[in-house]
Every structure is written in C-alpha cells, then in structure tokens.
Amino acid sequence: MAVTAMQSDHALLRPRIVIPFVLTGIIWGSTWWVITDQIDGMPPSWSVAIRFLVATPAMFVLAAAMRRPLRIGRGGQLLALFIGVAQFCGNFNFVYRAELHLTSGIVAVMFTMLIVSNATLGWWLLGQRITRNFVIGTMIALAGISLLLLHEARLSPLGGNVSIGIMWAVLGILAASLANVVQANETGRSLPMVSLLAWSMFYGTLADIALAWITAGPPTLPDRASFWAGIAWLALSGSIVTFPLHYTLVRQIGAGRAAYNGIVTVIVAMLLTTLFEDYRWNPVTISGAALALIGLVIALRARAAPRPRL
Secondary structure (H helix, E strand, C coil): CHHHHHHHHHHCCCHHHHHHHHHHHHHHHHHHHHHHHHCCCCCHHHHHHHHHHHHHHHHHHHHHHCCCCCCCHHHHHHHHHHHHHHHHHHHHHHHHHHCCCCCHHHHHHHHCCHHHHHHHHHHHHHCCCCCHHHHHHHHHHHHHHHHHHHHHHHHCCCCCCHHHHHHHHHHHHHHHHHHHHHCCCHHHHCCCHHHHHHHHHHHHHHHHHHHHHHHHCCCCCCCCHHHHHHHHHHHHHHHHHHHHHHHHHHHHHCHHHHCCHHHHHHHHHHHHHHHHCCCCCCHHHHHHHHHHHHHHHHHHHCCCCCCCCC
C-alpha cells in the first residue's frame, strides 16, 4: 500500500497532471480580479449573462470537436437544468454581487471553503465520511478567513457593506456546492463531461438572461474595450478551457487532490488584489491568509482521493 501511495504521489509530477493543474489554478485566480471590471457600471446579472452567451456556443463547439454525443437523455437534461441554474446562474450571480462589497482576493479565499460545503452535502446526500482531521483543518481555515473578513469590515475598502458581501459569497458557495455534489450522482457519472457542461451552460444562460431582464431591465452594452476583453477571458479561458481540464483532473487523480489547485487560485487572486486593488497587508491579514492556507491543506489531506474512473 505504501508503494501504491508513493506511485500515486509521483504521478502528480507528470506533465499531463502538473500543466493542467497549475494552468487551471492560474486562470481561475485571475478571473476573480477580472470580474471587478465586469461589474464597473454594469449590472452584475447582465455581465454574467453576456459571459455565458459567449461561453455556451463555444462549449457546444468543443463537445462537437471532441466528438462527444450531445444527446444526454431526459435524465441528463434534468440534471443539466439543475446544474445550470445552480452553477452557471445562481453561483456566478452571487459571486459578482459579492465583489461589489469585498475585494476579489477575499472572495477567492472564502471560496476555498467550498470544500466544507461539498463535504457536508456529500455526507448528507451521498453518505461520504467526514474525518476528524478534516474538521480540524476546516476550523483552522475558518479562523484565518475570519481574520481577513475582520480586516475588511474595519476598512470596507469598496465603500460597501461587508456583511452583504459575505452573504452573497456564502450563497455562491452553497449554489456551487449543490451543483458539484449533484453532478456526482449515477446519471452524471454516466455522461460525457463536456456534453453535460454544454447543456448546463445553455440552461444557465437562459436563467441568467431572465434574471437580468427582471432585475435590471433591457441591457445597455458597454463600449469599454476592457469589458469585452474581460468577457473573452472569462468566457473562453475561465470557462471553456478550465472546466474540462479540471474535471479531467478529478477523474485522473481524484477530487480531493484536484482541489489543491484552489491553493494556486488563492495565491494568484491575492497577488492581483495586492497589485491592482490596493490591498494592504498587515500582521492580521498575513496571519489570516496563512491560517486559511494551512487549514485548507490539512482539510484536503484528510480526504482520501477516490480511485479514478476509467
């Protein structure tokens, strides 16, 4: 068993694992900062809707290029509808609203706690076990995040309401977690990932448009080049490139190990926040970030990676 574990750890150093692992972490880390420009003078719901109006056709093209079947059956369509509404509508609308009140790096750090809601829902819905070390790591990470949020509350750098930002971020985490856990059911495992993602984005986009129209009225498209460059980056790199890469990693090395790219994501997001959002580090924030990362590592290492499905 020790040999098997050693071989598994060594496999993580192979280029076919390392390259997509690091790439997804870097891209997702950058998206948190790009979102800040997307909501500058633009209703968040329309910004999300436009992002997936671009991403959805591209995901269908990718599925066709990979020769994945687009017929996923009635059960697959119902699953895609749920994932689309939860992940590509609810989650992203909550995230964009959270960044109206919190810096992008802080929201990214909060989203490392996705593993907590994933584990809790996995225990509740799928009967997956939660270990003692996982609970210990989670408590350490929550202590670190609390320090970061305390600093945000003292400064309120965006002139918004930090408590509202926290609420939106928590709702975003829960929406994403529901989608993550539900797609792991028997129906989801039987479907090609790219095909399921394409249909999920399709339904999510319809929900995005409906929500945007109801909450903000007809769209007024910005003429800023930075907005459209951001849309291209978020839709193509932040969605089309990363989601297939990430879920391929999940199948190759297991969900627990694949989730380590969240650490890369946080590091990139906090660096960009420091450079472009005038984030000021002090002993409280340094301690909070360190505790969050240490707790995350402990929590992730406490979860045994499932055997990859071939």
